[in-house]
Amino acid sequence: DWRMQVAAEKGFDLFGANEAAVGALRTAGLEPRGTLTALLEQADVVVDCTPKRVAAENVTTYRAKGLKFILQGGEKHAVTGHSFVAESSYAAAVGRDSTRVVSCNTTSVVRTLTALKAAGLLVSARGTLLRRATDPWESHESGIMNTLVPEPAIPSHQGPDAQSVDPELDVVTMAVKVPETLSHLHYWNVRLTRSSTREEVLEAFRGSARIALIRGDRGLGALNAVKEWMLDIGRPRGDLYEVALWEDMVTVRGDELFYAYMVDNQAIVIPETIDAIRAICALEPEPSRSMAITDASLGIGRLVAAIRHEPATIA
Incomplete structure (x- = not known):
């Protein structure tokens, strides 16, 4: 739909969830770079914003590939074992394999x-x-x-x-x-x-x-x-x-x-998700410094x- 067209115009690479989705993108005149599998081969960390309960099914794939991942608040806390708000739980997220940014x-x-x-x-x-x-x-x-x-x-x-x-x-x-x-x-x-x-x-x-x-x-x-x-x-x-x-x-x-x-x-x-990426990737161990960088940007x-x-x- 129009959102995919805008993403392409802004220079984002597009991928389909599966071969059928890749075909649908091509039919719409877009140029996908491959399926989810191809995307994950390029990823350091995944921010999964799929509808609730879908991400929980994707977790097995992320873990099998050794990928760090962040879920959105529609998923259950138990899926990651950690829920994230930077001012409260950043320190506990540093270096983790995954977290969940709450709603x-x-x-x-x-x-x-x-x-x-x-x-x-x-x-x-x-x-x-x-x-x-x-x-x-x-x-x-x-x-x-x-x-x-x-x-x-x-x-x-x-x-x-x-x-x-x-x-x-x-x-x-x-x-x-x-x-x-x-x-x-x-x-x-x-x-x-x-x-x-x-x-x-x-x-x-x-x-x-x-x-x-x-x-x-x-x-x-x-x-x-x-x-x-x-x-x-x-x-x-x-x-x-x-x-x-x-x-x-x-x-x-x-x-x-x-x-x-x-x-x-x-x-x-949005700022919470940026900080969550920094935390689980251990790019910045100090919560206040990460938040200051995010806030400035x-x-x-x-x-x-x-x-x-x-x-x-x-x-």
Whole structure:
């Protein structure tokens, strides 16, 4: 389809999953370089983004060829035995044969709670997720209209999934599917270790370059506005790699914290995947150095600096 055509125009080599797929690519006027077997002969590490449960079947092939591999969050933690969010579990991934980059929502949960944990503030967290209905490129074929669909299980899978990254997290999530595809929206109620202040909490969030504090009173009060901002500043595909957390909504009452944020389902795991490659290939043993390199390449620090009206200082 058009996505393969764009990839070819950008200079990417195309391969088919099997001979039939190679034939289909040729019929479409494209020039594949061979099958998956040929691709794996050239690979140092595989980032498998196939639909959930498909990658689990590919793992046998990767292991037989001695290839390192990274799976996406639709696969079970048990397939790799390690789940990845750079700010939490990078060190444990260094030199491993494989890892699993968790889903967009789970990534945001771990990022924000890790920031609070690092500041010595986190006891427990309860979150409600408003999930986009389908992937944007499929919204003409699937999704929902004129309704909301609550996920029947409490906790929803994101809470236990966050615990696969950090078993120490006391976290429960609930989720509802909503009729839009721009991003996800989270609301959180967190129990703190002690009475705190709004500024102390904001300072904890500022400790992560991958959390961008935004303000609704500066025109960024809705998901579409934030996506338009990303397009206007020239982010590829309008990608928001950071958790966009509303600074002006953060509320602290004694030892209770309340906040909300936006998750770009197509973008947030991109820096995580880059760091995961570095980790399992043992290219950089120090998590902070890997994240600094990734953030600089994607302009993450520049976005945070722009929000704070500060000069960007990325190492």
